[in-house]
Amino acid sequence: MKVTINDVAKLAGVSIKTVSRVMNNEPSVRQDTVDKVMAAVKQLQYQPNAAARNLASSKSYSIGYVYDNPNAYYIIDMQNGLLEACRKHGYELLIHPTNAKSTNIVNEVLDLVERSRLAGLVLTPPFSEMPELAAELDKKGIDFVRIISGSTPSDKLKNCVLIDDFTAAFRITNHLLDQGHSKLAFLCGDEEHSSSGERLAGFKAALTKRGITLNDDYIIPGTYSFESGVQGAQTLLAMADKPSAIFACNDEIAAGALFCARLSHINIPAQLAIAGFENSPFSRQTWPPLTTANQPNSIIACQAAELLFKACKQTSANANFEQPVFVPELLVRESTRA
């Protein structure tokens, strides 16, 4: 019934110490010994007792995912990616949704790590973009990986997985320009999310490159929400000189803009092109379907977790982080097709 390390040792004909060595990937175990042990493990379906392991080694085999994001699809994708990596490496995932704006969020996270004896943390925006959090975690020697908006690996972003929102936004904007639009508006997401800034920067860069003058009035601040999209579009459509295309910072905003356009009996895309970002499931389900950029969230999350596991294994001294960069890919759909 309950298989312990002893049973494995007996079956493999080695000492429990050796089994322990194998289970923990310690060096200086001969390959055929490893094989013998692994065979026994498989035969007995041995699963080390996590509690005992944690207790004895005072570090756990679980990582935490701290998030505060209203987008369910995003979270689920992230979770699934993280879980995939966790399963592969025998870790457990502890999810910790919380309010990013709470005053002592740093302490809350620190508490979480201590209480649950977490081996590490995966942070997504806005947590991945809090310098004071990163600093504190570093100080305490807590391993973590951040998923963050950015295009260029750098020393400051040591333990980061980068999402190149800039380039993706640049491409979406180019697509809009290719459709013959020149009066482009931009609906921003939350200011404190750097993705919003990056996307806006990509948007501006594309205009500049084509020599198109940017109309500052066409840049509408907002948040990553449907309501914000409705409002933003309202503002734009009330202008004497309306834009002919809207680039929304994400699909929710774009869906809001679409909703507003429909209220105003404006034909999409004939009278107004709308593009989103993120490739949420519903971006295919709006009418017309939204042009957007696909962010492979679960793959990104999986990579982030892999990176974290690597980090956990090496001493911080010789830490040598890769910085994978993902460029969301342009998906052209009817909402912008001439």
Added chain:
Amino acid sequence: MKVTINDVAKLAGVSIKTVSRVMNNEPSVRQDTVDKVMAAVKQLQYQPNAAARNLASSKSYSIGYVYDNPNAYYIIDMQNGLLEACRKHGYELLIHPTNAKSTNIVNEVLDLVERSRLAGLVLTPPFSEMPELAAELDKKGIDFVRIISGSTPSDKLKNCVLIDDFTAAFRITNHLLDQGHSKLAFLCGDEEHSSSGERLAGFKAALTKRGITLNDDYIIPGTYSFESGVQGAQTLLAMADKPSAIFACNDEIAAGALFCARLSHINIPAQLAIAGFENSPFSRQTWPPLTTANQPNSIIACQAAELLFKACKQTSANANFEQPVFVPELLVRESTRA
């Protein structure tokens, strides 16, 4: 730095065993002793080490949430509700998405419980509707709570939280009838989800009560997906005698139907009324917004977890389960408003 039970015992002037008793709410500890200990706990900010607890007691303070549902909003809501209850009771939540159709799902779940030493399980459809799973869990003495579609508490549903889809569907149908419709169609969800059957039953009951003859051709089998809604609506709209209202088994399906209606240039709700179910966030964001029924998922989940914790504490012998029933509430929006 690290506070152990010893520190608390010393400060409170009692033995560690007594502290343990207090921490576990065991009876036969005098009130003033409890107070002394709790004061020490508070002063030292003591947090019991979960790993040690698990190891010593061979049962853990985590529960599992097993699910297989494509609906991200649903999952997130459930998770949040479960987490709320977990935090309150000092439990941890282990999420376990998996494929419900895999052949040996029962073993997989059993494995999960054993490997992670789970204290209990929360099951949502379709897992909550697998008699063989429930039987096996019962046999192994594993505590679990099911969230399930049903209206009447009964012995067979001992450890269940019920969602009264029947009544909710009955009310939605009544609303449709009140709008003057008499040619009502129904787009089914997955057959293996009993919610689909319950909702259909409620639909039929409402028609019967009003003495309206049911057109069997108007009942379209399908799955809980947008695509299914598109297809179902296509079938209905291709009929010589089209229905004037569609009741979709959930919002996704309704959104699909909406999409299809738009493709066919059919005006909603003037030419066709469409109602959904679930109150997904996007049901407010379609055009026009969808009439639906609100299922308070996170509250339901929280209740389920509470029930589970109760179950964990009592011996199965004197188990005395409540069976809370939730009736999703009708939300009338533009998609059905005359």
Added chain:
DNA sequence: ATATTAATGACTAGCGCTGTCATATCGATA
């Protein structure tokens, strides 16, 4: 064959808590 290194095992000591069982304390009764 011998020196040198790499693999492995035997043993021990915990990790921080809970379970068992023995002991101490208490209130009530005779």
Added chain:
DNA sequence: TATCGATATGACAGCGCTAGTCATTAATAT
């Protein structure tokens, strides 16, 4: 006040594993 049953508390072992220390053996080099 002595006695008893019930209640409250403590001493101690052990959960299953890791990690350290040496001692021992096997593999490789000289």
